[in-house]
Amino acid sequence: MAGLLSIGVSGLQASQAQLNTVGHNITNADTAGYSRQQVMQKSAGGQYIGPAGFIGSGTTLQDVRRIYSGFIDTQLQSATSLNGDTKAYLESINQVNSLLADSGTGVNTVLTGFFDALQNVASKPSDEASRKLFLSSAQSLSDRFNSVQTQLKDQSGYLNQQLGTMANKVNDLAKTVAELNLAIRTAGANGGSPNDLLDAREQAVRELNELVGVKTVDQDGQYALFLGNGQPLVIGNTANRLVAEPSQDDPSRTALIFQTPTSRMDVSNVLTGGSIGGLLRYRSEVLDPAMNELGRLSLVVADRVNQQLAQGLDLNGNFGATLFGNINDPALLGQRSIAQAGNTGTGNFEVSISDTSQLTIYDYEVKFETDTSISVRRSDGTVMPGSPFAFDPTVAPKQELTFDGVTVSFSGTAQEGDRFTLIPTRHAAGDIDVALTEHKRLGFAAPLNAVAGGGNYGTGGITQPELTTHLDIYSPDFAAQQIAVKDAMPVKLVFGDVDPATGVQSYKLYDAAGGEIVGAGGNFIPGHSKELSFTLGTAPNTVEFTTTASGSPAKGDSFTIAFNRDGQSDNRNALKLQDLQNAQTVGVTGGKGTSFTTAYGSLVQQVGAKTAQAKADNGATEAILTQASATRESLSGVNLDEEAANLIKFQQYYTASSQIIKAAQETFNTLLSAL
Numbered sequence: 001m002a003g004l005l006s007i008g009v010s011g012l013q014a015s016q017a018q019l020n021t022v023g024h025n026i027t028n029a030d031t032a033g034y035s036r037q038q039v040m041q042k043s044a045g046g047q048y049i050g051p052a053g054f055i056g057s058g059t060t061l062q063d064v065r066r067i068y069s070g071f072i073d074t075q076l077q078s079a080t081s082l083n084g085d086t087k088a089y090l091e092s093i094n095q096v097n098s099l100l101a102d103s104g105t106g107v108n109t110v111l112t113g114f115f116d117a118l119q120n121v122a123s124k125p126s127d128e129a130s131r132k133l134f135l136s137s138a139q140s141l142s143d144r145f146n147s148v149q150t151q152l153k154d155q156s157g158y159l160n161q162q163l164g165t166m167a168n169k170v171n172d173l174a175k176t177v178a179e180l181n182l183a184i185r186t187a188g189a190n191g192g193s194p195n196d197l198l199d200a201r202e203q204a205v206r207e208l209n210e211l212v213g214v215k216t217v218d219q220d221g222q223y224a225l226f227l228g229n230g231q232p233l234v235i236g237n238t239a240n241r242l243v244a245e246p247s248q249d250d251p252s253r254t255a256l257i258f259q260t261p262t263s264r265m266d267v268s269n270v271l272t273g274g275s276i277g278g279l280l281r282y283r284s285e286v287l288d289p290a291m292n293e294l295g296r297l298s299l300v301v302a303d304r305v306n307q308q309l310a311q312g313l314d315l316n317g318n319f320g321a322t323l324f325g326n327i328n329d330p331a332l333l334g335q336r337s338i339a340q341a342g343n344t345g346t347g348n349f350e351v352s353i354s355d356t357s358q359l360t361i362y363d364y365e366v367k368f369e370t371d372t373s374i375s376v377r378r379s380d381g382t383v384m385p386g387s388p389f390a391f392d393p394t395v396a397p398k399q400e401l402t403f404d405g406v407t408v409s410f411s412g413t414a415q416e417g418d419r420f421t422l423i424p425t426r427h428a429a430g431d432i433d434v435a436l437t438e439h440k441r442l443g444f445a446a447p448l449n450a451v452a453g454g455g456n457y458g459t460g461g462i463t464q465p466e467l468t469t470h471l472d473i474y475s476p477d478f479a480a481q482q483i484a485v486k487d488a489m490p491v492k493l494v495f496g497d498v499d500p501a502t503g504v505q506s507y508k509l510y511d512a513a514g515g516e517i518v519g520a521g522g523n524f525i526p527g528h529s530k531e532l533s534f535t536l537g538t539a540p541n542t543v544e545f546t547t548t549a550s551g552s553p554a555k556g557d558s559f560t561i562a563f564n565r566d567g568q569s570d571n572r573n574a575l576k577l578q579d580l581q582n583a584q585t586v587g588v589t590g591g592k593g594t595s596f597t598t599a600y601g602s603l604v605q606q607v608g609a610k611t612a613q614a615k616a617d618n619g620a621t622e623a624i625l626t627q628a629s630a631t632r633e634s635l636s637g638v639n640l641d642e643e644a645a646n647l648i649k650f651q652q653y654y655t656a657s658s659q660i661i662k663a664a665q666e667t668f669n670t671l672l673s674a675l
Contacts (some may be wrong), residue, residue: 003047003057004664010058011657014041017061018650025638026647033203035636036067037195066195072632073202074216079621079628080206081213081273086618088278090611092159093286097611099151100290100604107294108600110144111301113137115581121444122574126315131439138323139434145298149430152291159279159287160254164244166211166276167256173208174225174239177201181222182237188221212242213273228270231258242267248341249365249421253283286610288379288426292361293603295428300586301596302327302432303356308580310473312443312573317565319482320443320573322473325435328352332431337366337408340419347393347412351424357588358405364422368414376403444577445570447485448545453492453558460495460526460553464572465561468533468544477540484541490562491517491536495553498526505553509534526552 021039028034040062046054103109117137121130180201187194201223208214208225214233217224225234233240240260247255248266256276258267271277302324309320336351349366353359363379372392376384384403392399393410400409406424436442448465471481489512496506509520520534529550536543547561564570584593594602 003055004667005661007056007058008657008660008664010044010060011660012654014039014059014061015650015654015657017064019647019654021064022643022646022650026640026643029638029640029643031199033199033206034638035195035199035202036638038065038067039063040065063193064195066193066198067636068198069632069635070218072628072635076625076628076632077206077209077214077216079625081209081277083618083621083625084210084274085213085272085278085281086614086621088275089282090278090614090618092155092279092282093607093611093614095155096152096286096290097607099148100607105148105151106600106604107141107144107148107297108597108604110137110141111596111600114141115578118574118578121442122571122578125444125571125574126568128439131442134442135323135434135436135439138436141301142324142432142434145294145429145432148294149291149427152287152294153427153430156253156283156287156291159283160244162279163254163256163276166279167242167244170208170211170233170242170276171239173204173211174233174241176204177208177223177225177234178237178239180204181234185222185237209274211274212271212276227258228267228272231265231267231270232260233258249419250338250423251341256280286607288363289361290603290607291427291429292363292423292425293599295425296356296359296361297586297596297599297603298429298432299327299353299359299425300356300599303353304580304583304585305577307470307473308573308577309443310471310478311447311467311576313445313447313564313567313570314443315440315568317567318441319447319471321436321438321441323434323436323442325431325433327356327428327431328474329431335427336406336422336424338421338423340421343415343418343420345412345414345418347410347414349408349410349420349422351422352407352409353405353424354402354407355405357585357593359425360404360587361425362404363426364404364424366408366420366422368416368418370416371414374401376401378404444574445564445567446572447564448489448561449564449567449570450493450547450559450561453560456554456557458495458552458554458557460549460551460557462493462532462550462559463548465545465547468546469542480541484537485543486563488536488543490560491534492558492560493532493547494558495524495555497555507532507549507553524549524553 018039021037025036041059042062043056044058044060047057049055098105100106114137117130117134121127121134124130180197184194184197184201187197205214205216205223205225212227215226215230217226219236222236223234224232224236227233227242231240233242240258243257243259243264244254245257247253247268249255255266255268256271258265268280271280306322306324306327309323312320314320333350333352334348337349339348345368360378362382364384365377365379367375367377369375369388372390373388374391375388377387378384389401391401391410393412393414398409398411400407402408406422408422446464447467450462450465452461467485469481469485471485472478475481491512492510494508494510496508498505503525504523505526507521507524509517511517517534517536520536522532524530524532529548531546531548533546534544536545545561581597582595584595586594586596586599
């Protein structure tokens with residue numbers, strides 16, 4: 001009877017284990033990462049009873065198996081990492097896309113309004129109300145540049161905070177995986193498989209992949225986790241750290257440092273996958289280029305408008321004042337260069353804008369290769385032609401180097417190996433401001449005008465003269481250039497005889513005292529048009545202007561060209577300002593560039609295209625993640641209907657096994673009674 005009793009007991013034990021496992025499955029149906037478990041039984045083996053052979057001795061528990069596929073889980077980990085990346089990228093780029101494209105927050109509407117106000121004032125240049133409206137539109141444009149820059153800067157700050165928070169979560173999860181590695185190894189040493197610990201580790205790795213892409217390697221049951229280019233985040237029961245701290249290149253942005261007990265490494269450029277990878281990719285592909293492009297546009301607008309206004313005359317008969325603040329204000333020069341952490345020298349570069357049409361949307365790294373030479377590399381990896389350049393920061397006057405529309409000089413001391421990050425355009429949209437408050441000082445009139453002599457009787461005429469000397473508002477000689485124009489006027493253009501043999505008519509230029517200006521004369525064919533060019537004064541402050549003669553002037557016909565001091569109703573310089581709306585002034589290469597509105601439209605279009613691509617990418621990764629999750633769930637997930645059926649089945653098994661024990665007891669009692 002002992003054999004029958006032991007068989008019944010083994011059945012009870014097996015059924016009890018099955019019921020416990022089914023109950024464990026049911027109660028963990030909604031536990032993240034849980035894998036369904038199954039009790040594996042086998043026959044206890046036969047007992048030899050002689051020539052009749054073997055008779056069974058019941059059942060025994062072989063294992064409690066976790067229903068799990070490493071291949072499926074690897075697919076799920078990869079899909080989780082990809083989806084975390086695209087989701088974070090999409091959420092971030094959506095904000096920038098809305099900011100730039102929306103008429104209420106973007107620059108395009110106020111930029112168009114600025115030129116509409118200019119068109120209005122060009123039609124009535126002496127109207128003070130129109131001038132005030134133009135100043136107001138300039139302030140609106142400046143405010144909008146500032147506003148967009150502020151929001152982009154705020155987003156950069158929020159991104160820094162996110163990276164810091166996520167880095168802490170990565171460290172917590174890495175520590176959890178390391179602890180689970182140790183617990184699993186300890187439990188495995190006692191035999192069996194610690195299923196719940198294995199599930200917890202898989203879930204921790206999955207949560208890690210939501211944050212950053214990790215490569216998992218199984219090393220004798222221990223998970224080794226690697227980041228980026230193979231940086232070991234977890235090895236056995238040891239976890240290294242991911243630290244968020246201000247970047248050595250630019251303290252305003254957060255860098256991610258991989259830290260071990262013996263080393264530190266900036267891995268910001270090699271981390272991929274997960275929310276961290278998506279945010280880093282968004283910062284490098286969208287946020288930085290958008291800030292640089294917006295800054296470049298603001299610099300070009302301020303520069304071109306200021307320079308053109310300086311070529312005209314205001315309502316007081318003086319050369320016009322600049323509208324926007326100086327793009328090379330001394331306070332801005334040092335802010336465009338960041339000395340990297342670890343430099344042994346104490347100096348820094350000053351970065352001035354020398355040609356806004358040549359500006360790019362890149363940052364630059366400048367390195368002192370020796371004490372007297374520097375290399376320059378753009379943020380897209382391009383090494384500037386001619387690099388390294390001879391550059392000695394100790395000479396006086398300061399040595400300058402010009403590239404891509406910027407000019408750099410150095411103050412202080414530098415040592416070999418010192419590095420600097422140049423950001424000539426990144427913050428420019430936040431620096432633009434309206435410096436002019438007096439509407440009468442807007443230079444809308446051309447500086448020169450021509451008046452026909454009262455005694456002219458021929459049919460000849462000339463166009464209004466155009467000053468071709470560019471008055472450089474950034475030059476130390478700017479005031480002298482203006483004075484030179486005033487002092488050179490007035491002059492008189494007088495036509496002479498027509499040579500009967502050649503049909504050529506002569507002309508001469510006379511100064512205010514009536515003296516002939518040597519070298520300023522020439523010949524003209526009556527009945528034809530000809531551009532006449534004149535150069536007055538002596539270097540370096542010469543004055544050049546042109547006018548076009550036409551018709552048939554009579555001998556002695558004259559035209560007086562004078563400083564347009566009373567040209568309040570003149571709108572010629574306002575029209576030149578208006579031409580800037582469509583002029584190719586941004587990103588000029590090979591003589592071709594884009595206009596203000598086209599440049600901004602291109603920025604909006606590029607961000608919009610990347611947003612559309614991000615939506616498509618996120619949709620694809622979500623589908624892949626859903627499929628991978630469903631595949632895992634179909635294999636490892638708990639099916640409550642199936643478990644309910646198993647519960648009834650194993651209850652019946654338990655009851656049947658108890659009946660075996662009861663039968664053994666009754667048989668034993670019968671034997672006792674017979675004896």
